[in-house]
Amino acid sequence: MWCDSMGWIEIFLDGISEAFGLILSSDAEILGIAALSLKVSMIATLLGAAFGVPLGFLIASRSFYGRSLTIAVINTFMGIPPVVVGLAVYLLLSSSGPLGFLSILYTPQAMILAQTLLTFPVVCGLTVSSILALDQRLKETLQSLSAPKLWEAFILLRESRIGLITAVIAAFGAAISEVGAIMMVGGNILGYTRALTTAIMLYTNTGEFALAIALGIILLLLSFGVNLALTILQMRYRKKR
Amino acid sequence: MAYVALRSVRKRYSDKEILKGVSIDIQRGELISIVGPSGSGKTTLLRLIDGLDFPDSGEIFIDGIKLTMENAPKLRKKVGMVFQNPVLFDASVYDNVAFSLKFRGLPDDLIRQRVEAALNLVMLNDLAKRSALTLSGGEAQRVALARALVYDPELILLDEPTANLDPANVLIIEGALREANLQEKTVVLVTHNIFQAKRLANRVALLLEGEMVEVQETESFFNRPLDPRTRRFIDGDLVY
């Protein structure tokens, strides 16, 4: 094996130069893998937010029997191992599973579904905590002004927007970095369901370290780009305070 | 029947009875001031009138209608409240005041007109575009007042609207309250400041440890109080 005769620094530097070579030459395969990762994780984050924010808001702003228990369950699911989600979605989508008729196992849709199940509790749990952290007098003020429920929700969500952006950042981070779930339900099929993390795992196993490092760098850069955009948004909101 | 009527209203929080059977009639169009030491239950009383909380026993009537949990949202539409420590929304001064008109479905030009009038009343037109969170305490208090007045409520509840403010801000707020009173609005003004009560109120009520000790015309309240405790409160002999 060539890696034995080479120090890790050489491998690393080689990986970095290869990474930039690949990025600059816009290698179609690499671009495809990166684009799929970004697409799957972004859609999963958006879907997770679309369900997680409203549900988190409802849980935080209503009082109902078993609320603390509900919140504890959601918080637990925030840290669920991706492979467990992968397993669950696999069983759901497998030909004998309840959603087997959809025939979407080993497709990007299955990957989006699995990652949505990961992002949803993250967004939901962090939404609950940012709404709960709001000044209680805000709600009373809205009530005394006779604000309808939807307007009340709008203002309260607006007031907690910094926390909501944090929720989206955390959810996207969980999605783009996980490998277990998309591996199990996507299958790492080249040109179809191979994402950055699953590709890194594969190339590491086959000893193609430079390629793996290149993909790792691309993953970090993508993640950094998305987070930078979200953080700028967050800072813009904070300035007014 | 009085515009706002409280009948033997009792309210307790955990083991402590805060309001011990309060009865009072507030007439339409009057400016009544409720005074009393800290912790006597003034804020609690205002919150009950605004239907933000409900009595354990006793009744509250607004315009002849008994206030219940069910009709509170409806009755509250005619009530404006300025809280003891108001919170403003993280938005411009203008948007803070315009908010309640937007969901009331008023057309934009009417909203602009009304917001400008409300801001004028508290002399804040120059700050309309400022972020509300950057305001000074006095300015914020004035925005809260404008926000509660802009939808033209019949009843205005104010909880210490001038506490910790300098004379200039006090003057502006008192001017706005006089103006509201001139427009036949019913104003309930909770204040620590008996001089403010003297300056503004038609009648003054003294709340002591959850009991309505005395309700009188302002002049009589200060010059011929019926209850010895009122005399002691006015003279500042009541230690609290």
Ligand SMILES: Nc1ncnc2c1ncn2[C@@H]1O[C@H](COP(=O)(O)OP(=O)(O)OP(=O)(O)O)[C@@H](O)[C@H]1O
């Ligand atoms: N939600 C609550 N839970 C428990 N106790 C409460 C609650 N609200 C008020 N209290 C208590 O009720 C008493 C009366 O409170 P309230 O705010 O009505 O007084 P206040 O007359 O407005 O006083 P201040 O002049 O200091 O504002 C206080 O002892 C307060 O601690």
Ligand SMILES: [Mg+2]
């Ligand atoms: Mg008070």
